[in-house]
Amino acid sequence: MNEPVNPDGLSVLDRPNSYIGKTVPRPNLERLMQGRGLYVSDMVLPRMAHVVFLRSPHAHAKIIKIEADAAKRVPGVIAVVTGKELAAVITPWVGVLSHLKGLKSAPQSAIAIDRVCWQGEAVAAIVATSRAVAEDAAEIVSVTYEELDAVTDMRTALDPATPVIHPSLGDNLAFERNFDAGAVDAAFADSDAVVEADFIFGRHTGVTLEPRAVVADWSAAEARLTIYQGTQAPHMVQNLAALHLGLGEAQVRIVCKDVGGSFGIKVHIYADEMATYALAKLLRRPIKFVADRVESFNTDIHARDHRCKGKIGVKNDGTITAFEIDDLTGIGPYSMYPRTSAIEANQVVNLIGGPYASKHYRARARVVFQNKNVMCQYRAVGHPIACSVTEGLVDLAAMKIGMDPVEIRRRNLIPDNGYPCAAPSGLRFELLSHHASLNKLMAMMDYDKLRAEQAALRVKNIHRGIGIASFIEVTNPSAAFYGVGGAKISSQDGVAVRMDATGSIICQTSITEQGQGSESLTAQIVGSVLGVSMERVRVILGDTDNTPYGGGTWASRGAGIGGEAALQAAKILRKNILDVAAVILQASPSELDIVNNEVVNASDGAPRIELKELARIVYFRPDTLPPGIQPEMMATRHFVPREYPFAFTNGVQASWLEVDTDTGFIKLLKHWVVEDCGTIINPQLVDEQIRGGVVQGLGAALFEKCIYDERGQLTNANMADYLVPMSGEMPDIDVGHVVSPTSETELGAKGAGEAGTAGAAAAVSNAVNDALRPFGATITEIPLTPQVVLTALGRI
Amino acid sequence: MTAHVQISLEVNGERIDAHVPPRLNLADFLREHLSLTGTHVGCEHGVCGACTVRVNGDIVRSCLMLAVQTQDASVETIEGLSDSGEIADLQAAFRDRNALQCGFCTPGMLMAAQDLLKLEAEPDRDRIREHLSGNYCRCTGYQAIIDAIETTARARKERTS
Numbered sequence: 001m002n003e004p005v006n007p008d009g010l011s012v013l014d015r016p017n018s019y020i021g022k023t024v025p026r027p028n029l030e031r032l033m034q035g036r037g038l039y040v041s042d043m044v045l046p047r048m049a050h051v052v053f054l055r056s057p058h059a060h061a062k063i064i065k066i067e068a069d070a071a072k073r074v075p076g077v078i079a080v081v082t083g084k085e086l087a088a089v090i091t092p093w094v095g096v097l098s099h100l101k102g103l104k105s106a107p108q109s110a111i112a113i114d115r116v117c118w119q120g121e122a123v124a125a126i127v128a129t130s131r132a133v134a135e136d137a138a139e140i141v142s143v144t145y146e147e148l149d150a151v152t153d154m155r156t157a158l159d160p161a162t163p164v165i166h167p168s169l170g171d172n173l174a175f176e177r178n179f180d181a182g183a184v185d186a187a188f189a190d191s192d193a194v195v196e197a198d199f200i201f202g203r204h205t206g207v208t209l210e211p212r213a214v215v216a217d218w219s220a221a222e223a224r225l226t227i228y229q230g231t232q233a234p235h236m237v238q239n240l241a242a243l244h245l246g247l248g249e250a251q252v253r254i255v256c257k258d259v260g261g262s263f264g265i266k267v268h269i270y271a272d273e274m275a276t277y278a279l280a281k282l283l284r285r286p287i288k289f290v291a292d293r294v295e296s297f298n299t300d301i302h303a304r305d306h307r308c309k310g311k312i313g314v315k316n317d318g319t320i321t322a323f324e325i326d327d328l329t330g331i332g333p334y335s336m337y338p339r340t341s342a343i344e345a346n347q348v349v350n351l352i353g354g355p356y357a358s359k360h361y362r363a364r365a366r367v368v369f370q371n372k373n374v375m376c377q378y379r380a381v382g383h384p385i386a387c388s389v390t391e392g393l394v395d396l397a398a399m400k401i402g403m404d405p406v407e408i409r410r411r412n413l414i415p416d417n418g419y420p421c422a423a424p425s426g427l428r429f430e431l432l433s434h435h436a437s438l439n440k441l442m443a444m445m446d447y448d449k450l451r452a453e454q455a456a457l458r459v460k461n462i463h464r465g466i467g468i469a470s471f472i473e474v475t476n477p478s479a480a481f482y483g484v485g486g487a488k489i490s491s492q493d494g495v496a497v498r499m500d501a502t503g504s505i506i507c508q509t510s511i512t513e514q515g516q517g518s519e520s521l522t523a524q525i526v527g528s529v530l531g532v533s534m535e536r537v538r539v540i541l542g543d544t545d546n547t548p549y550g551g552g553t554w555a556s557r558g559a560g561i562g563g564e565a566a567l568q569a570a571k572i573l574r575k576n577i578l579d580v581a582a583v584i585l586q587a588s589p590s591e592l593d594i595v596n597n598e599v600v601n602a603s604d605g606a607p608r609i610e611l612k613e614l615a616r617i618v619y620f621r622p623d624t625l626p627p628g629i630q631p632e633m634m635a636t637r638h639f640v641p642r643e644y645p646f647a648f649t650n651g652v653q654a655s656w657l658e659v660d661t662d663t664g665f666i667k668l669l670k671h672w673v674v675e676d677c678g679t680i681i682n683p684q685l686v687d688e689q690i691r692g693g694v695v696q697g698l699g700a701a702l703f704e705k706c707i708y709d710e711r712g713q714l715t716n717a718n719m720a721d722y723l724v725p726m727s728g729e730m731p732d733i734d735v736g737h738v739v740s741p742t743s744e745t746e747l748g749a750k751g752a753g754e755a756g757t758a759g760a761a762a763a764v765s766n767a768v769n770d771a772l773r774p775f776g777a778t779i780t781e782i783p784l785t786p787q788v789v790l791t792a793l794g795r796i
Numbered sequence: 797m798t799a800h801v802q803i804s805l806e807v808n809g810e811r812i813d814a815h816v817p818p819r820l821n822l823a824d825f826l827r828e829h830l831s832l833t834g835t836h837v838g839c840e841h842g843v844c845g846a847c848t849v850r851v852n853g854d855i856v857r858s859c860l861m862l863a864v865q866t867q868d869a870s871v872e873t874i875e876g877l878s879d880s881g882e883i884a885d886l887q888a889a890f891r892d893r894n895a896l897q898c899g900f901c902t903p904g905m906l907m908a909a910q911d912l913l914k915l916e917a918e919p920d921r922d923r924i925r926e927h928l929s930g931n932y933c934r935c936t937g938y939q940a941i942i943d944a945i946e947t948t949a950r951a952r953k954e955r956t957s
Contacts, residue, residue, distance in 0.1 A: 025891045032899025033887045035834015035874035039900065042833035132819075209838045209846055209900040209934055260836070260900030261934045293839045515897030515935050684894050688940055692897065695937035719843040719932070727938040728929035732921075756937075 056116035059712025083111035097485030105335035117333030120298030154330030182360030187322035191313030202705035203305035210260020216280035256542030297717035303378035322360035336376035347382025383758035467767025475751025480645035492640035494548025503612035510550020511562030529570035531594030556751020572635035651675035664786030679748035693756020808876030845931030874903035897935030
């Protein structure tokens with residue numbers, strides 16, 4: 001045993017000068033604050049040309065003819081390429097996974113060939129020396145369409161009278177899942193009250209501030225494609241670009257520099273990105289594509305758009321007897337590639353009722369095709385739907401039996417000493433803390449005082465509401481998410497750590513950075529384990545040539561999976577360093593430790609040799625080491641969870657708001673979150689993930705909706721008409737923590753990236769209904785626009 | 797296409813002479829002609845605030861202003877404010893408070909924040925939120941940004957009093 005035995009029983013993370021659990025500034029902020037980051041949209045390469053996509057104005061139409069001769073003659077235009085021409089260099093794809101039984105979709109091409117299936121689908125690529133020239137030329141490309149009936153309403157998508165979008169599939173049903181656990185009918189029959197409601201969730205989108213952007217650079221000399229892209233999953237992009245361009249993986253390199261927001265928007269492969277890779281190969285030069293804001297609204301994946309019938313049974317003592325749902329969602333004309341568009345509905349089925357002990361649960365989820373933009377996984381996939389339905393039903397049940405919403409939760413949340421256990425849907429929970437979290441929340445918000453304030457204001461005709469939402473969050477996904485279904489998306493991540501000749505540390509990780517703090521948390525873990533100060537640790541990520549193979553950063557996996565790999569790699573390097581130090585110092589490794597960049601005595605902390613001196617000997621004077629000693633100053637470790645398919649976290653949110661019953665406007669006054677993500681590596685980064693997530697959920701709750709008309713036209717594809725949360729409307733958010741580490745890893749960290757988004761809308765909806773209680777109005781629809789509120793109040 | 801126009805202006809204190817198309821907006825001029833890529837383009841219709849720069853001392857949306865309108869003007873970008881040290885304390889407060897995640901909105905946020913701090917000695921949180929209400933941030937939820945600006949305002953006030 002070479003690890004020093006620590007008499008206090010502390011782990012490798014509880015060391016002197018450990019960075020774990022400490023707020024330290026992220027190392028990569030300075031360049032971003034000085035405007036000296038490098039986003040893909042900033043990049044310029046020699047001979048780089050720009051592509052602009054001509055996009056369909058129709059939701060569904062046949063392409064009869066494309067006339068591009070005039071456009072090709074515009075000075076500066078390099079090429080105008082149609083879908084048929086591009087198909088010579090890139091193959092189509094089908095977004096299905098085998099573990100989602102029955103999921104079907106149709107082949108999708110990089111550029112539409114015979115038919116367009118949503119407004120915004122690309123029909124031609126115009127490549128020119130500048131984007132402005134390409135846009136000018138795009139205006140004179142003439143496309144003749146024959147408009148087809150558009151399928152827009154998900155409620156009628158399966159009706160026999162509705163046209164089938166892909167006749168080869170037989171119908172518009174992409175996926176259906178039915179689930180039945182326990183004895184649901186008996187449980188409802190045994191209830192004192194049964195409450196039903198229809199929950200409606202608007203279609204919204206991610207609105208990353210930097211639009212999707214790609215620079216694809218084909219080197220004809222090396223037969224190698226380098227793709228610069230702001231992606232969350234570089235190795236996934238590498239695999240798919242190679243597959244569809246007929247290249248070997250070694251011929252494709254993905255480089256990911258700074259990324260201007262992702263949130264799941266940039267974890268997919270989009271048709272226009274595939275087209276850009278193909279154009280680079282076809283035209284043998286670097287091609288840049290940067291979506292403009294209209295294109296972002298029309299082609300970035302949309303999310304949610306569910307209609308979910310929910311039913312809950314309850315006894316007069318507050319015991320919840322059963323949950324039942326029937327969920328319907330519309331995903332556009334294709335299941336997205338490669339993660340598919342059935343995951344969200346599948347998650348809804350998995351997560352409904354998740355915080356509660358009730359064992360009787362029945363669900364149906366149907367996923368249908370429509371002629372609207374594609375839908376797929378966006379931050380907190382399925383969670384906001386499941387949480388809003390579950391927590392909405394729990395509040396309705398409480399109201400029905402006259403019980404306080406906090407009390408009904410206390411009586412039904414899985415007890416904190418009841419783990420490990422499983423949800424009716426089969427999810428396995430290692431250790432959650434619903435009651436401790438709820439207790440902490442009550443203290444933070446001073447619940448009783450707030451209730452008194454609410455009552456006092458009621459008599460003044462001021463209508464404030466309190467909304468509570470408990471939630472669970474899927475984090476640290478194993479291969480159960482995608483790998484088992486045949487997707488070539490890595491669920492393991494790797495970290496390589498090495499000490500260089502001056503004692504500084506280089507760390508290559510396969511997780512990626514989009515602002516969450518991946519770089520920081522990696523440096524914190526490695527620095528802590530090695531006893532090296534953070535400024536000596538340099539982290540490299542986002543480059544398939546220069547990092548271990550891995551999944552990237554999505555589904556709240558960076559800290560829990562990539563962090564554990566960093567910890568294990570650093571432990572090996574630490575051992576290797578101490579082995580060499582022991583040889584140099586003629587000591588036993590167990591007598592030595594590394595603290596503050598130097599090897600010290602484990603017993604009294606006396607300095608023995610600085611790391612930079614050790615490194616000098618290793619690299620420049622290995623001749624002075626005894627024969628047979630070959631120091632290994634680089635170590636690599638990988639990690640993937642094996643015991644639990646997902647590390648579930650939990651938490652609870654509360655909203656305090658005021659409804660203006662004359663105008664329908666909602667003013668958010670305060671928001672609280674208590675969250676349990678296990679070991680906290682950097683408290684500030686966790687809190688800011690929670691806050692950012694909450695505000696995305698608040699946007700969905702109050703403002704955000706992609707409004708389509710009956711012909712499938714997106715009518716608000718700009719930031720003036722599609723409302724996002726701005727600083728003026730957002731409340732301060734208090735964040736608290738309960739810490740239940742996962743014992744599947746030494747680090748003990750679970751994810752935190754989606755907790756905020758998971759429960760924010762549910763808390764707001766419940767608070768609005770609490771505020772409107774004197775009016776007998778109940779709203780189960782988001783966004784809660786003034787129109788929705790006034791309609792519920794019968795004012796319009 | 798319409799003939800290019802000759803313009804002369806000052807950018808971050810440096811004299812610039814350029815031939816530009818009349819339709820070129822200031823954001824694209826800064827980014828593509830001067831390689832000052834710290835000015836970001838988020839929406840191209842004046843809503844998101846990512847392209848905020850200072851022209852003759854006032855903050856403007858550089859996507860809504862044409863390059864030809866800057867004849868004889870003094871334009872300052874995030875690179876200029878960083879190098880002059882004018883906002884070093886504000887940047888330090890942003891760093892300490894982690895008031896940025898992806899960083900794409902940050903140059904515009906810093907521009908707008910410094911504008912407020914020059915106008916008002918001690919704006920309260922509501923006033924800060926109001927002044928930033930034209931700058932979109934998808935990552936942070938704004939609170940950390942408000943905190944950092946509030947901290948900077950207090951520190952500056954203490955230094956001057």
